[in-house]
Amino acid sequence: MPIRGKTFIADFSRLLVADKPFYNPAMPTIEIKNLSKTYRVYQKQEGLIASVRGLFHREYREVHAVNDINLTVEEGEFVAFLGPNGAGKTTTLKLLSGVINPDQGSVEVLGHVPWERENEYRRKFALVMGQKNQLWWDLPAMESFRLNQHIYCVPKDEFERTRDELCEMLNVTSLLGRPVRELSLGERMKMELIAALIHKPDVLFLDEPTIGLDVVAQHKIQEFLKAYQQEQNNTILLTSHYMKDIEALCKRVVIIANGSIYHDGSLEDIVDQFSGDKIVTLQLHDDRSLEAISKIPNLIEIDAPKIKFRVDRDGVGRVLSQILSEHAVDDIVVEDPPLEEVISNVFSQAEEKGRREVETHS
Numbered sequence: 453m454p455i456r457g458k459t460f461i462a463d464f465s466r467l468l469v470a471d472k473p474f475y476n477p478a479m480p481t482i483e484i485k486n487l488s489k490t491y492r493v494y495q496k497q498e499g500l501i502a503s504v505r506g507l508f509h510r511e512y513r514e515v516h517a518v519n520d521i522n523l524t525v526e527e528g529e530f531v532a533f534l535g536p537n538g539a540g541k542t543t544t545l546k547l548l549s550g551v552i553n554p555d556q557g558s559v560e561v562l563g564h565v566p567w568e569r570e571n572e573y574r575r576k577f578a579l580v581m582g583q584k585n586q587l588w589w590d591l592p593a594m595e596s597f598r599l600n601q602h603i604y605c606v607p608k609d610e611f612e613r614t615r616d617e618l619c620e621m622l623n624v625t626s627l628l629g630r631p632v633r634e635l636s637l638g639e640r641m642k643m644e645l646i647a648a649l650i651h652k653p654d655v656l657f658l659d660e661p662t663i664g665l666d667v668v669a670q671h672k673i674q675e676f677l678k679a680y681q682q683e684q685n686n687t688i689l690l691t692s693h694y695m696k697d698i699e700a701l702c703k704r705v706v707i708i709a710n711g712s713i714y715h716d717g718s719l720e721d722i723v724d725q726f727s728g729d730k731i732v733t734l735q736l737h738d739d740r741s742l743e744a745i746s747k748i749p750n751l752i753e754i755d756a757p758k759i760k761f762r763v764d765r766d767g768v769g770r771v772l773s774q775i776l777s778e779h780a781v782d783d784i785v786v787e788d789p790p791l792e793e794v795i796s797n798v799f800s801q802a803e804e805k806g807r808r809e810v811e812t813h814s
Contacts, residue, residue: 482525487557489518517543519711532702540711578648582660593643604651638669695791709802737780
């Protein structure tokens with residue numbers, strides 16, 4: 453449907469300048485209580501006969517995308533929202549942004565109920581989805597920025613200053629005149645972030661912002677988000693399957709599985725609670741000790757004269773003491789398992805718990 457330029461912008465802008473409701477800064481920025489969302493999913497059977505039968509009698513099953521979750525996020529927090537595919541992360545972000553309505557429970561973001569879609573609330577948050585585009589595909593990103601400027605009633609001077617600062621931080625000033633379809637995936641994501649931040653939202657919801665990006669592009673997005681959040685002190689809720697994003701940006705991690713919150717704490721808490729092992733790497737003085745040490749259980753890798761193995765967290769001191777008393781070792785490194793491995797274990801435990809609960813109630 454064509455947009456009639458200034459008429460559309462003026463009408464939409466007037467919607468966004470309603471009186472601001474009272475918001476107490478001492479309150480949490482995001483407060484979720486007993487939030488639930490269930491979908492009815494059609495169960496289509498295979499075969500022609502089953503398809504014809506489905507025209508007259510359909511079978512459905514219920515999917516509890518979000519199941520009675522409670523969560524509080526304070527001003528200025530950068531929170532990771534993790535979970536396996538289908539866990540309910542994106543559904544929760546859609547509920548928080550007012551895109552969909554819940555079946556039960558309450559949410560307040562900056563004192564607003566998201567699904568009431570108050571105009572003032574829509575001026576205070578932004579939602580960036582790595583698999584959804586908000587930019588006009590055939591136009592330069594600059595045109596989308598200008599549209600957002602008018603929609604959110606951003607004064608010209610402030611708009612230009614914010615745009616220039618963001619473009620400089622992301623090093624995309626020279627790309628503003630190129631059609632979005634000609635940009636690389638990483639360049640488009642940078643433009644998506646700029647478009648979302650033109651009106652300086654107090655709350656930012658990021659759903660897989662680095663999906664599909666190469667390592668260099670991921671790192672640049674991480675650096676930008678970290679610097680921007682520290683400067684603006686806004687509240688950010690991030691979902692990502694890339695653990696490097698989480699390690700670089702988030703001190704607090706919320707893990708959701710089967711629609712319910714399984715863990716809420718720091719990264720250190722997760723590693724301590726869900727990883728019972730340490731990874732030990734020994735640099736032997738020579739290869740003479742290699743044969744004896746290679747008989748250690750839970751061996752991971754041998755790259756003579758280096759050897760890597762897994763040890764129970766409580767047994768590290770005992771094992772190393774024994775090795776050092778019998779062999780010449782030049783260097784020792786003791787570290788936690790990779791975060792990806794730890795989080796994978798958490799997901800597995802959470803899904804197993806969910807299956808047991810379903811079997812118990814069935």
